Amino acid sequence: MTVKRKSLLELGIAKQEAASLPELLKGSNLDKSKLLQMVRSVANHVGLPADRPFAKDSHGNDDVSIFDFSQKKQAELPFKKPGPLVLLVGDSLKEPFWPLGTGANRAILAALDAAWTVKRYYSEPNLPFEKLLEAQRKFYQILSISSPNDVHDNYGLHTIDPRTRYKGMTHTKFA
Numbered sequence: 001m002t003v004k005r006k007s008l009l010e011l012g013i014a015k016q017e018a019a020s021l022p023e024l025l026k027g028s029n030l031d032k033s034k035l036l037q038m039v040r041s042v043a044n045h046v047g048l049p050a051d052r053p054f055a056k057d058s059h060g061n062d063d064v065s066i067f068d069f070s071q072k073k074q075a076e077l078p079f080k081k082p083g084p085l086v087l088l089v090g091d092s093l094k095e096p097f098w099p100l101g102t103g104a105n106r107a108i109l110a111a112l113d114a115a116w117t118v119k120r121y122y123s124e125p126n127l128p129f130e131k132l133l134e135a136q137r138k139f140y141q142i143l144s145i146s147s148p149n150d151v152h153d154n155y156g157l158h159t160i161d162p163r164t165r166y167k168g169m170t171h172t173k174f175a
Contacts, residue, residue: 003038003066005021005024008024008066011034011037011038012031012034013030013031013034013035013038013066014029014030014031015029015030015031016029021068022068025066025067025068030066032061032064035064035066036054036062036064039054039064079133079136085117085118085121087114087117087118087136088110088114089107089110089111089113089114090106090107090110090111106143106146109143109146109151109165110139110143112158112159112160112162112165113136113139113140113143113162115160116139116160116161116162117132117135117136117139119160120132120135139162142162142166146166149167150166150167150168151165151166151167152164152165152166152167
């Protein structure tokens with residue numbers, strides 16, 4: 001659910017109009033009590049019990065925040081060309097979809113994929129860069145569409161080798 005700028009102003013969550021979205025969502029421009037009311041209203045709308053308290057942040061306050069996720073962005077490739085090896089992982093590789101809780105799990109899988117690529121890059125100096133790039137593209141494709149059903153459930157046996165994590169991988173796909 002994306003709350004529109006107009007609604008933030010009409011509900012009094014944003015105290016005053018601002019030139020940019022980051023300025024509008026600045027803490028000093030937000031009425032936290034109005035934000036809590038709106039969040040409780042949304043929670044009630046989706047059937048969450050009204051008597052459930054909010055989680056607390058590190059300062060003991062209700063852990064409710066607002067941020068802009070109206071646009072989804074993601075890398076097209078995890079890396080592009082030879083030279084210093086730079087790999088994207090976590091949110092910089094693929095922005096998580098918060099309602100599905102895909103952030104942490106994909107970040108861990110992407111970090112393991114990156115570790116495998118780094119290992120191959122340095123342990124196989126004669127490996128053509130295009131072959132390494134193609135393997136990383138395949139990891140990214142799998143990661144982009146993966147669900148819990150696509151990952152082996154023997155989590156304690158996962159290593160940086162993608163064959164230990166992703167179902168349906170064979171040695172030939174990533175050799």
